[in-house]
Amino acid sequence: MSGIAAAVQHRRxxxxxxxxxxxxVKYLNQDYEALRQRCFESGRLFQDESFPALPSSLGFNELxxxxxxxxxxxxxxxxxxxxxxEFIISGASRTDICQxxxxxxxxxxxxxxxxxNEEVLARxxxxxxxxxxxxxxxxxxxxxxxxxxxxxxxxxxxxxxKDGELLFVHSAEGREFWSALLEKAYAKLNxxxxxxxxxxxxxxxxxxxxxxxxxxxxxxxSPHLFHIIQKAxxxxxxxxxxIDITSSADSEAVTRQKLVKGHAYSVTGTAQVxxxxxxxxxxxxRNPWVRWSGPEPGDVFSDFLQHYSRLEICNLTPDALSxxxxxxxxxxxxxxSTGGVSLLILCFRTTDTFWTNPQFVIREAGCSFVVGLIQxxxxxxxxxxxxxxxxxxxxxxxxxxxxxxxxxxxxxxFFLRHASAARSETFINLREVCSRFCLPPGEYLILxxxxxxxxxxxxxxxxxxxxxxxxxxxxxxxxxxxxxxEEDVDDRFRSLFGxxxxxxxxxxxxxxxxxLNKVVTKRSDIQTSGFxxxxxxxxxxxxxxxxxxxxxxxxxxxxxxxxxxxxEMRTAVEEAGFSLNNALHQVLVARYSESDLTIDFDNFVGxxxxxxxxxxxFTLSLKTDMMMMMMMMMMMMxMMMMMMMMMMxxxDTHGDED
Numbered sequence: 001m002s003g004i005a006a007a008v009q010h011r012r013x014x015x016x017x018x019x020x021x022x023x024x025v026k027y028l029n030q031d032y033e034a035l036r037q038r039c040f041e042s043g044r045l046f047q048d049e050s051f052p053a054l055p056s057s058l059g060f061n062e063l064x065x066x067x068x069x070x071x072x073x074x075x076x077x078x079x080x081x082x083x084x085x086e087f088i089i090s091g092a093s094r095t096d097i098c099q100x101x102x103x104x105x106x107x108x109x110x111x112x113x114x115x116x117n118e119e120v121l122a123r124x125x126x127x128x129x130x131x132x133x134x135x136x137x138x139x140x141x142x143x144x145x146x147x148x149x150x151x152x153x154x155x156x157x158x159x160x161x162k163d164g165e166l167l168f169v170h171s172a173e174g175r176e177f178w179s180a181l182l183e184k185a186y187a188k189l190n191x192x193x194x195x196x197x198x199x200x201x202x203x204x205x206x207x208x209x210x211x212x213x214x215x216x217x218x219x220x221x222s223p224h225l226f227h228i229i230q231k232a233x234x235x236x237x238x239x240x241x242x243i244d245i246t247s248s249a250d251s252e253a254v255t256r257q258k259l260v261k262g263h264a265y266s267v268t269g270t271a272q273v274x275x276x277x278x279x280x281x282x283x284x285x286r287n288p289w290v291r292w293s294g295p296e297p298g299d300v301f302s303d304f305l306q307h308y309s310r311l312e313i314c315n316l317t318p319d320a321l322s323x324x325x326x327x328x329x330x331x332x333x334x335x336x337s338t339g340g341v342s343l344l345i346l347c348f349r350t351t352d353t354f355w356t357n358p359q360f361v362i363r364e365a366g367c368s369f370v371v372g373l374i375q376x377x378x379x380x381x382x383x384x385x386x387x388x389x390x391x392x393x394x395x396x397x398x399x400x401x402x403x404x405x406x407x408x409x410x411x412x413x414f415f416l417r418h419a420s421a422a423r424s425e426t427f428i429n430l431r432e433v434c435s436r437f438c439l440p441p442g443e444y445l446i447l448x449x450x451x452x453x454x455x456x457x458x459x460x461x462x463x464x465x466x467x468x469x470x471x472x473x474x475x476x477x478x479x480x481x482x483x484x485x486e487e488d489v490d491d492r493f494r495s496l497f498g499x500x501x502x503x504x505x506x507x508x509x510x511x512x513x514x515x516l517n518k519v520v521t522k523r524s525d526i527q528t529s530g531f532x533x534x535x536x537x538x539x540x541x542x543x544x545x546x547x548x549x550x551x552x553x554x555x556x557x558x559x560x561x562x563x564x565x566x567x568e569m570r571t572a573v574e575e576a577g578f579s580l581n582n583a584l585h586q587v588l589v590a591r592y593s594e595s596d597l598t599i600d601f602d603n604f605v606g607x608x609x610x611x612x613x614x615x616x617x618f619t620l621s622l623k624t625d626m627m628m629m630m631m632m633m634m635m636m637m638x639m640m641m642m643m644m645m646m647m648m649x650x651x652d653t654h655g656d657e658d
């Protein structure tokens with residue numbers, strides 16, 4: 001489904017309440033109740049073919065099919081591992097979570113914190129699941145928050161084991177399996193078990209709650225930090241802490257207090273007690289591996305600040321962000337542009353591409369608000385060699401001179417003349433970058449960005465505000481403003497056209513291809529492998545040679561490379577008379593660019609001809625918003641179909657060569 005069609009469908013489902021915890025989206029369209037009933041009717045235990053009991057579900061590198069770490073691993077159901085398995089025994093507790101041979105202590109710390117809040121736990125681990133006769137069918141399900149919506153993930157209960165013991169998460173009791181099954185469901189959501197190796201506790205916190213996490217650096221703590229922790233605890237917020245590592249050799253190093261660097265710890269409690277005549281602040285932390293062996297209770301909170309580097313607090317609801325105000329939330333879910341650049345030094349060089357990033361406006365009455373930028377589905381891409389991008393965002397105040405009453409994407413000139421009013425504390429390769437701001441009343445523009453240019457990826461922007469705030473994406477309207485001047489036609493092209501077309505001024509696609517290639521091969525300032533027959537057919541069908549596109553191509557090729565970058569392509573398309581939104585610009589670059597994201601001349605012309613054709617066909621459809629949406633969907637579908645056809649041709653060609 002194309003981006004526009006998916007957005008329409010998503011909006012329709014959201015209006016119906018789908019995606020809330022009470023109506024979670026069925027992950028991979030798997031319906032737990034229907035599948036469970038089918039198992040009862042067939043008398044067979046459930047086998048999940050979408051996450052099979054195969055090496056591919058374990059991992060791709062260290063846990064890949066050829067790794068020694070997976071030798072001897074078999075997939076066994078709890079009923080095969082013990083004669084009396086239980087889903088949960090006497091309620092879930094932090095002792096149910098013992099780490100196995102997987103570096104996902106960040107996830108386990110989040111699960112341990114989850115057990116402290118029964119209401120939140122019940123969202124993630126639905127009631128009514130057990131191994132009892134009449135209820136057990138080898139199928140279980142769990143619910144996670146994923147970038148604005150809750151999803152219900154179905155699994156079978158075949159778990160990786162070695163020598164009769166669970167390979168990964170297990171309970172200390174030995175016959176309790178809710179935590180191991182929860183880990184499997186989360187592994188399925190992220191593509192494999194190995195995809196869970198390494199991460200931040202806040203990631204698990206947010207996927208278990210839908211909340212937003214803030215980080216406190218303990219090297220410069222707030223004087224009210226203990227009070228903040230107590231208040232967060234009273235509200236059911238999830239908390240974790242960790243110790244920084246300074247090098248790869250420092251990873252998992254053990255301090256004199258038996259604390260492990262780089263490991264995630266969950267904060268499970270606080271108290272203030274009288275000890276030897278003094279009121280002492282106590283904090284309880286837990287890690288599945290180790291125990292504190294420092295001094296006996298004294299100034300324990302000071303010890304905590306001294307030995308730990310970072311505290312993470314996940315606020316479960318927006319009203320947990322403020323002492324004084326009820327909360328409201330506005331969220332946006334969008335795709336990024338093809339280019340993002342460093343905002344650390346906003347100079348002429350960076351603004352060349354920076355302005356093409358998606359732009360979001362928040363209209364505030366003046367209050368504190370939190371902005372979170374989340375990268376979507378990056379763990380699933382690890383098997384292809386990708387990982388988290390280094391991301392961040394900047395915030396600009398929009399003056400009255402740049403009124404945002406009209407929904408228009410601000411261009412490069414704005415960013416040349418205006419400095420940012422605020423920005424994320426850092427650009428970092430974590431799933432989420434989150435910062436709190438308190439700015440005067442006004443309109444503000446939020447621009448998410450990668451640190452390096454030409455990085456693609458899905459993302460989600462969230463804004464939690466203390467007061468009601470309007471939050472939307474700025475995007476250009478989709479329209480055509482083409483004006484063709486016959487004097488723009490190249491003289492050499494006019495001469496060649498006259499020679500081949502004859503008195504009737506008619507020309508075939510083959511003849512047009514010959515003319516165009518003769519003209520462009522004489523030019524050193526334009527890179528092209530020659531016009532394809534398909535492009536020439538489109539031009540003939542359009543009945544408009546429009547060779548003035550060459551002048552636009554040369555003018556917008558700012559670096560004189562002979563090709564178009566993704567940013568140059570955007571400005572060239574606008575110069576040619578087309579106003580497109582972000583989604584369509586991205587499709588054009590994906591469809592017409594080479595592997596290095598450059599567009600040569602024949603592809604550029606082919607793109608403009610395709611746009612002219614589609615706008616011509618749909619001119620009458622621009623009269624209503626519904627027709628506009630249909631046109632955008634059709635344009636996206638046409639582009640996607642063309643991309644699929646090209647891929648099929650490539651596969652066939654490679655097959656012929658073999």
